[in-house]
Amino acid sequence: xxxxxxxxxxxxxxxxxxxxxxxxxxxxxxxxxxxxxxxxxxxxxxxxxxxxxxxxxxxxxxxxxxxxxxxxxxxxxxxxxxxxxxxxxxxxxxxxxxxxxxxxxxxxxxxxxxxxxxxxxxxxxxxxxxxxxxxxxxxxxxxxxxxxxxxxxxxxxxxxxxxxxxxxxxxxxxxxxxxxxxxxxxxxxxxxxxxxxxxxxxxxxxxxxxxxxxxxxxxxxxxxxxxxxxxxxxxxxxxxxxxxxxxxxxxxxxxxxxxxxxxxxxxxxxxxxxxxxxxxxxxxxxxxxxxxxxxxxxxxxxxxxxxxxxxxxxxxxxxxxxxxxxxxxxxxxxxxxxxxxxxxxxxxxxxxxxxxxxxxxxxxxxxxxxxxxxxxxxxxxxxxxxxxxxxxxxxxxxxxxxxxxxxxxxxxxxxxxxxxxxxxxxxxxxxxxxxxxxxxxxxxxx
Amino acid sequence: xxxxxxxxxxxxxxxxxxxxxxxxxxxxxxxxxxxxxxxxxxxxxxxxxxxxxxxxxxxxxxxxxxxxxxxxxxxxxxxxxxxxxxxxxxxxxxxxxxxxxxxxxxxxxxxxxxxxxxxxxxxxxxxxxxxxxxxxxxxxxxxxxxxxxxxxxxxxxxxxxxxxxxxxxxxxxxxxxxxxxxxxxxxxxxxxxxxxxxxxxxxxxxxxxxxxxxxxxxxxxxxxxxxxxxxxxxxxxxxxxxxxxxxxxxxxxxxxxxxxxxxxxxxxxxxxxxxxxxxxxxxxxxxxxxxxxxxxxxxxxxxxxxxxxxxxxxxxxxxxxxxxxxxxxxxxxxxxxxxxxxxxxxxxxxxxxxxxxxxxxxxxxxxxxxxxxxxxxxxxxxxxxxxxxxxxxxxxxxxxxxxxxxxxxxxxxxxxxxxxxxxxxxxxxxxxxxxxxxxxxxxxxx
Numbered sequence: 044x045x046x047x048x049x050x051x052x053x054x055x056x057x058x059x060x061x062x063x064x065x066x067x068x069x070x071x072x073x074x075x076x077x078x079x080x081x082x083x084x085x086x087x088x089x090x091x092x093x094x095x096x097x098x099x100x101x102x103x104x105x106x107x108x109x110x111x112x113x114x115x116x117x118x119x120x121x122x123x124x125x126x127x128x129x130x131x132x133x134x135x136x137x138x139x140x141x142x143x144x145x146x147x148x149x150x151x152x153x154x155x156x157x158x159x160x161x162x163x164x165x166x167x168x169x170x171x172x173x174x175x176x177x178x179x180x181x182x183x184x185x186x187x188x189x190x191x192x193x194x195x196x197x198x199x200x201x202x203x204x205x206x207x208x209x210x211x212x213x214x215x216x217x218x219x220x221x222x223x224x225x226x227x228x229x230x231x232x233x234x235x236x237x238x239x240x241x242x243x244x245x246x247x248x249x250x251x252x253x254x255x256x257x258x259x260x261x262x263x264x265x266x267x268x269x270x271x272x273x274x275x276x277x278x279x280x281x282x283x284x285x286x287x288x289x290x291x292x293x294x295x296x297x298x299x300x301x302x303x304x305x306x307x308x309x310x311x312x313x314x315x316x317x318x319x320x321x322x323x324x325x326x327x328x329x330x331x332x333x334x335x336x337x338x339x340x341x342x343x344x345x346x347x348x349x350x351x352x353x354x355x356x357x358x359x360x361x362x363x364x365x366x367x368x369x370x371x372x373x374x375x376x377x378x379x380x381x382x383x384x385x386x387x388x389x390x391x392x393x394x395x396x397x398x399x400x401x402x403x404x405x406x407x408x409x410x411x412x413x414x415x416x417x418x419x420x421x422x423x424x425x426x427x428x429x430x431x432x433x434x435x436x437x438x439x440x441x442x443x444x445x446x447x448x449x450x451x452x453x454x455x456x457x458x459x460x461x462x463x464x465x466x467x468x469x470x471x472x473x474x475x476x477x478x479x480x481x482x483x484x485x486x487x488x489x
Numbered sequence: 490x491x492x493x494x495x496x497x498x499x500x501x502x503x504x505x506x507x508x509x510x511x512x513x514x515x516x517x518x519x520x521x522x523x524x525x526x527x528x529x530x531x532x533x534x535x536x537x538x539x540x541x542x543x544x545x546x547x548x549x550x551x552x553x554x555x556x557x558x559x560x561x562x563x564x565x566x567x568x569x570x571x572x573x574x575x576x577x578x579x580x581x582x583x584x585x586x587x588x589x590x591x592x593x594x595x596x597x598x599x600x601x602x603x604x605x606x607x608x609x610x611x612x613x614x615x616x617x618x619x620x621x622x623x624x625x626x627x628x629x630x631x632x633x634x635x636x637x638x639x640x641x642x643x644x645x646x647x648x649x650x651x652x653x654x655x656x657x658x659x660x661x662x663x664x665x666x667x668x669x670x671x672x673x674x675x676x677x678x679x680x681x682x683x684x685x686x687x688x689x690x691x692x693x694x695x696x697x698x699x700x701x702x703x704x705x706x707x708x709x710x711x712x713x714x715x716x717x718x719x720x721x722x723x724x725x726x727x728x729x730x731x732x733x734x735x736x737x738x739x740x741x742x743x744x745x746x747x748x749x750x751x752x753x754x755x756x757x758x759x760x761x762x763x764x765x766x767x768x769x770x771x772x773x774x775x776x777x778x779x780x781x782x783x784x785x786x787x788x789x790x791x792x793x794x795x796x797x798x799x800x801x802x803x804x805x806x807x808x809x810x811x812x813x814x815x816x817x818x819x820x821x822x823x824x825x826x827x828x829x830x831x832x833x834x835x836x837x838x839x840x841x842x843x844x845x846x847x848x849x850x851x852x853x854x855x856x857x858x859x860x861x862x863x864x865x866x867x868x869x870x871x872x873x874x875x876x877x878x879x880x881x882x883x884x885x886x887x888x889x890x891x892x893x894x895x896x897x898x899x900x901x902x903x904x905x906x907x908x909x910x911x912x913x914x915x916x917x918x919x920x921x922x923x924x925x926x927x928x929x930x931x932x933x934x935x
Binding site: 056057058059061062063065066069070073079080081082083084085086088091094095098101102222254318320322323324325326327328329331332333335336337338341342343344345346347348349351352355356385386387398399400401446447450 | 502503504505507508509511512515516519525526527528529530531532534537540541544547548668700764766768769770771772773774775777778779781782783784787788789790791792793794795797798801802831832833844845846847892893896
């Protein structure tokens with residue numbers, strides 16, 4: 044079986060929207076081991092849709108069609124598919140009754156236009172749509188099978204789970220393909236590639252791929268077979284790749300952000316974090332607080348964009364700013380320590396840098412960022428240092444890219460520095476032309 | 490002329506990536522009035538690509554093909570297009586010399602594999618690629634014209650500007666279609682629709698469309714004709730729509746964020762803003778500082794996620810927190826005033842709310858947010874109030890949606906409140922089931 048996806052809707056041919064439904068459908072196809080060979084977008088044009096379906100049947104025998112099932116005159120998918128299959132459309136009383144009941148449940152009468160949604164292609168199986176009015180359809184033809192789904196993502200999701208996946212599972216005898224994932228922060232793609240290279244031969248080169256985003260690498264891997272078998276295989280693959288990547292892996296969940304992982308670690312230890320942000324301007328705080336329940340470990344922070352705020356709110360000495368400049372190791376450390384002590388947190392993070400496009404100099408070019416992580420004072424500290432903090436790590440890095448990328452990478456590296464400290468694992472090699480170095484963890488700094 | 494777009498690359502058939510190049514190509518087609526009738530994605534398969542091209546020629550006479558021009562064996566676009574056009578590929582010495590020179594300029598010898606990129610379809614026009622090694626091609630066939638572009642966005646962009654657009658301009662005799670845009674913040678789509686409805690008939694219903702995103706509505710409009718003519722028409726349309734929308738329009742530039750507009754207003758007035766964020770956790774600061782040069786008017790802010798930070802850093806009285814709770818009008822106002830006074834800014838914004846999914850109550854359900862904007866004390870204030878602030882506006886709103894949407898909408902409304910104040914225009918109706926109200930602008934609050 045080979046699949047093709049056709050998304051219908053003139054709005055998908057403009058400059059603003061892409062057919063994102065196809066990504067969800069592709070996931071299901073992958074799970075059941077059906078290769079997707081092509082996808083297409085067509086406008087609300089009956090002839091064009093019918094011709095495109097004829098073409099797609101030359102490439103694939105499973106066609107997944109989304110959109111154009113609404114009640115208005117420009118919704119022509121039903122007609123177009125009927126034409127491509129050389130079948131008639133006929134009014135289905137049961138479907139009409141169902142749509143009427145749906146309107147009635149909202150205390151409304153069904154508008155006349157919605158009667159069109161009760162038209163069914165001869166011989167098609169009707170797929171219930173509990174989340175909307177347009178039913179889906181499945182038509183078996185000598186050239187293959189066509190599924191018609193609504194374009195509304197929530198309605199489509201319901202039918203994928205209720206109709207498409209069970210149908211695919213039956214055809215694959217339960218066998219399929221499933222994806223596993225490991226995410227790594229702030230390491231260059233080449234480093235990740237190098238580390239996992241020894242596993243390529245044993246896991247199958249085609250079953251492992253590396254996807255690089257800014258500051259985040261995803262190692263993806265696939266296993267095929269029946270559900271129990273492929274899950275066991277995925278677990279083995281994950282274990283092997285984790286063995287090679289070590290503590291660089293921060294999660295195996297696609298939807299889990301680094302900030303959530305760090306938050307969990309802090310919560311489990313009963314510890315907390317305060318932030319002092321200059322060039323990132325609140326982005327670190329925004330990421331930390333994107334996680335529900337982050338108030339358990341995040342009292343807050345200071346966006347110290349001006350030097351006056353660095354002095355007044357974080358206690359950064361004016362002399363330090365004058366001598367080293369705002370973008371410097373001593374200032375990053377003093378910001379972190381000020382946030383930690385004044386907000387009463389276990390850890391403090393300070394970020395100060397030149398995000399660009401202006402503000403760079405030969406000594407501190409655009410992209411230069413100083414990050415500091417401080418923690419509780421060392422056990423052996425003298426009593427007069429008790430209110431102080433101990434430097435855990437300072438890094439000076441230079442990120443390539445534009446303002447937003449420099450800022451994003453800074454938040455990512457800050458979180459990764461803390462994650463590694465909380466796990467007690469080593470520091471990381473810097474990204475780009477980083478000149479990072481780890482400072483003595485025991486040095487009192489405030 | 491009718492156009493079709495074909496993106497080539499097996500990676501575009503996975504679950505992670507969409508063909509975003511097509512959006513950029515569609516813009517150019519729109520500008521020159523060429524309708525896009527379909528788009529498709531094909532894997533790196535010579536036969537499939539050739540068959541898809543044959544099909545697309547039944548739908549369109551201008552085919553824009555991207556991707557698959559690289560040097561490796563899986564880059565088969567050149568071969569596939571040659572096959573569809575029934576032509577040969579031949580090695581082009583000039584192209585090869587150009588690629589060699591490019592490598593030489595980096596002090597490298599051209600790898601043997603890159604010779605493939607010097608293969609040219611018989612009779613094709615070579616399109617220079619100053620940003621990469623793969624040249625583009627233009628082939629004129631009796632069925633129409635095929636452009637082959639690299640899939641790398643920056644390389645594609647260069648060829649669109651240097652080759653595609655001049656070619657389209659010549660064919661359209663300069664006539665084309667251009668888009669104008671007006672952006673409106675924090676008003677419901679229905680309100681925007683209602684206001685511009687009187688202009689539909691005179692501007693042409695099909696020339697105006699309303700696109701709603703969370704907290705932002707885009708009114709788009711199109712004019713056709715020769716460049717000078719359509720630009721004049723666009724200016725007229727913009728003026729008419731601005732007349733109906735009034736000061737609700739914050740920009741006519743697609744890429745300009747509300748935070749940049751507010752920043753410009755502050756800079757022009759020599760004024761500044763400090764932020765006090767609870768539920769948004771730094772997102773407002775992150776948006777303000779996304780604008781280069783924002784240090785001119787943004788000293789910073791406090792992310793006061795915990796009550797202790799609200800007290801210690803912003804001077805919110807503990808009694809106020811105890812009596813009204815952190816999510817309340819008095820606390821939002823005290824946060825704003827604390828930020829304004831302690832950071833020494835002209836204005837202060839305070840945001841405190843229940844972003845969810847937990848933390849809601851009957852009295853303060855999830856989505857409830859209090860926003861306060863304060864400014865300099867009123868002119869008639871007594872001297873002992875001189876350090877205080879005057880409340881400009883307080884709003885209590887309830888945003889529908891998930892945690893991220895509630896937070897985003899909060900930053901958007903905060904910026905819009907300030908923008909309206911800076912322009913001296915009236916307050917806005919709240920979004921969702923907002924219960925916003927404007928408090929007396931003269932009431933001293935700190």
